[in-house]
Each structure stands twice: as structure tokens, then as C-alpha cells.
Amino acid sequence: MSTKVRKTLTLDPEVIDALGDDASALSATVNAVLRDEIDRRAQRAALAAFVADLDATFGEPDPEAVERFRRGLA
Numbered sequence: 001m002s003t004k005v006r007k008t009l010t011l012d013p014e015v016i017d018a019l020g021d022d023a024s025a026l027s028a029t030v031n032a033v034l035r036d037e038i039d040r041r042a043q044r045a046a047l048a049a050f051v052a053d054l055d056a057t058f059g060e061p062d063p064e065a066v067e068r069f070r071r072g073l074a
Contacts, residue, residue, distance in 0.1 A: 009030065
């Protein structure tokens with residue numbers, strides 16, 4: 001069994017209304033959302049490290065080429 005840490009959160013009333021009054025369900029939902037955020041941050045950090053490695057190996061990209069690709073993706 002994992003140890004849990006009790007924290008106090010301040011949430012908007014409409015969030016509570018949408019999720020209901022079940023404290024255990026609310027805790028599980030908040031925990032899942034925060035785990036997703038941790039994963040997102042780890043992926044973003046890994047991507048930033050990858051881009052930094054590419055920059056170190058090949059140099060920074062041409063700003064005009066970057067802008068062309070951005071426009072193409074929009």
C-alpha cells in the first residue's frame with residue numbers, strides 16, 4: 001500500500017458540482033490528472049533535451065526555414 005499525503009486544494013464550485021461530492025473519487029481524479037501532468041512535463045523535458053542535442057550536433061536551424069514549417073503546420 002502506498003503512502004498518501006494529505007493536501008488542501010481550492011477548487012472552483014463548478015468543478016466540484018461536475019465531479020460530485022465523493023471525496024475518494026475526487027482524490028483519485030486529481031491524482032490521475034496530476035500524474036498526466038507529470039508525464040507531460042517529462043515528455044516536454046525529453047523533447048527539449050533532444051532539440052538541444054540536435055542544436056549541439058547540427059547547429060541551430062535557419063529561422064526562415066523554421067517559420068516556413070510553422071506556417072505549413074498551421
